[in-house]
Amino acid sequence: MDPDRREIVLHLQCGIPVPFEIQVMFIPRISSPRNMAALSQSCGSIRRLCDMATRERCYQIRVNPKDSSINKAFDLLMEILRNPSLGNHVREIVQTRQPSMEHHYIQTAKLRELSADDKDLLSAAVLKAGFAGSQESAVLNMLMQNTTEAPSKALDRFKFPISAYGYGGGWNDGNIHGIFIAQALAAILISVSPNLESLVMTQPFDTFSGFYKDGERPQEDVVHFPLDQLLRRANANPEKTAYLQNLRNVYMMVDDRHSDDHYYMPLDLLECASLFDHLPSIESISTDALIDDENQEIRSTLEPRSSNISRIRICHSALPSPYFVTLIESCKTLREFQYTMGGRCVLGGWSAPFLARDFIRSICLHKDTLEVLDIDAEHNMNYFHHSCFDEGRVDEEIDKEESRFPDYEDDEVQIPPSISSINGSLKEFRALKRLSVGIGFLVYFAMGVRENNEPRQPFLLPEVLPESLEYLCIRGYEKGKCKQWDTHIDALLASFVSGSLGVKEITGIEEMIPNSEDVDNPDDDEHLLWPPIYNVNE
Structure with a gap:
């Protein structure tokens, strides 16, 4: 304190x-x-x-490409520009629409009526946020629109169909225009909110166009997506930026307005992380309902051990483990990692394999700092069936599973060579306080990743738990299903009851906690669907 x-x-x-x-x-x-x-x-x-009334009004600002939301947020922005102290109350900004396609903004008639003084304030704020020259003109034009509907002639050139994942705005969708307006508004609000702690937002760039791939960036005199450009500038030179100095938490929201909340949705999480990873106060990035877009090349721009992000939460999602490895390796310090699957349906029935050996190797980089680990993906760890433990075939089964995915060697996101030689086990995680995993993953983690042909030594779970561990949640354990699991759990329970174990709470022994699964038929099993935290239509 x-x-x-x-x-x-x-x-x-x-x-x-x-x-x-x-x-x-x-x-x-x-x-x-x-x-x-x-x-x-x-x-x-x-x-x-x-001044609680003012604080409550300014605490969270929602920017949605709908007339009422845009105009309300713009009015609040003008209040802040007239009285900058109001910006100190803003702690969270929510921006709820993702770009549908890459195209240039078409400037239209300025429809807002502002006094000369207010126009000067707005222009000064745009310049201070880093938009100069033709960029200033474009962003000002976006801000001056009091509707998200662009003239129909301007939109005729942007006709495009809805994609398989629901992306695209339909034909002549006014939200195309509104996305630019919302991004400009969110960008300037960020620049005048020095105490901003949390951002909730959709991906601010377009994945399908490959707009930011191969190191390409927009020309300096062109504005494509203002929020994206503001974040990239700040993250590239945080020491020279007055805003985003207190940003701690980022929640990346998938834009699933066309999916009826039934399917996992693609989002370039690695590129999104690179928008914030160098900010001085950043702690966490989180998301839900995410899937890898296997039709889109994704290259990570995250450098190993360079990111200030220390807490990663990816829940109700379907991602292959190489994504986690890349994120984990990028962290200078990792304190928390959560990944849970389930709650949505996979389009086409594809499932995301989770390769436990590579994942454990990656988190071994953070043995001294990891405090929270929550992995609920054992349903996709097919090699952890009970017989392979009883018969001592765990390593053999993992070898077989890894050999089934040779395509990972050619992926743009793959297991770095620096990870492949790392070894380690659960006992070495000296800071771990909370552990929530499936029974198969738990026993394998306790066994540890080892050098080839190194003999396994017999052990019991109580002997290999970290001394720092306070809470243990075991998923998928049923007594009598696997003799080796029963032996470990009996020893664990005996140590817990005797008080010789440092763990204060254990769940999943007396009553089985099921592993999460993808929703097979979302129309018939709507009760199994994960409900979104933020409604993009609000």
Whole structure:
């Protein structure tokens, strides 16, 4: 706790009035509305400083390419430009539409009525955000639209069909125009919100055009997607950027408005991570309902051990493990990794293989820092059936499974050579506090990845759990199904009951916790579908 916070807490606990100069310094640093509301009840001067009505109105700003949302967000932007202190209250920005295709913005008549002073404020904000010259003109034109509908003649050149995954906006979709307006608005709002902590957004560039592949970038005097360009500039030179200094959490939302929430949707997660990975305060990137687009070449621009991202959460998704390896290797420090499958249907029935050996090798890079590991993908680890453990064929089965995927050697995203020689086991993870995995993965993790032909030594689970471990969740365990598993679980339970085990809580022994699965028939099993956190149509 920093000195200012300690002082104010001590004053409040002792009933001593808090000096006003400390209140002024402390209040803006509280981000939680709930904590702020509680603190505002402590005394009148703090309550006046808190200004809860303004904080609640500015805390989260949604930018959706719909008239009401766009205009409401624009009005709030103008309030912030007239009174910059309001920008200190903005903690989260939500931008809910993904570009449908790559094309240039067509400038149209400026329809908003602004005073000369407001126009000057808006122009100054665009320049300060880094859009100069022709970029300034284009972004200003986007911001000045009070509708997301572009003139029909301008849209005639953008007719295109909806793709297999639901991408594309249909014919003459006004949202094509609205995406540019929403991106411009979100970009300028970010630039005037110095305390921004969280971004919820769709992919701000177009995957299908290959727009940012092979190292290509747009010309400096052209604006394609303003939000994308703002983020790339800030991430490339964070020390020279005034905004995004406090951004900690990013949630990448798949734009599934055409899928009825039934299918996993493609998103270039690796390229999205490269928009934020060098920011000074960034901690986590997370997403849901994601699938790899096997028809799209994806090259990672993430450099090994260069990313400030330390927490990765990919849930209700269907991704092959090489993606995780690339993300994990890019982290300077990894404290949390979560991957869970299930909750959507895979288009065409394809399933994402999870290669446990390569995954364990990659997280061994972070043995001293990883605190939380949650892997719920054992349904796609076909080599972990109970008989291979009882018969001692685990390594042989994994070898067979890996040989079934030779295409990984030719993938743009593949297992780096630096990972293939790493060995390690569960016991070596000295900082691990919470572990949630399937029974097969747990036992194999405890066995460890080893050099070829190195003999396995007998062990029991209680002997190889990290001393730091506090919570253990075991999925898919059923007593009597596998003798070796039963032996490990019996020893684990005995140690837990005796108090000799450091773990404080174990779940999945008395009552089986099922492994997650893809939804086979989403029309008949809608109750199994994962509901989106954010509704893009709001």
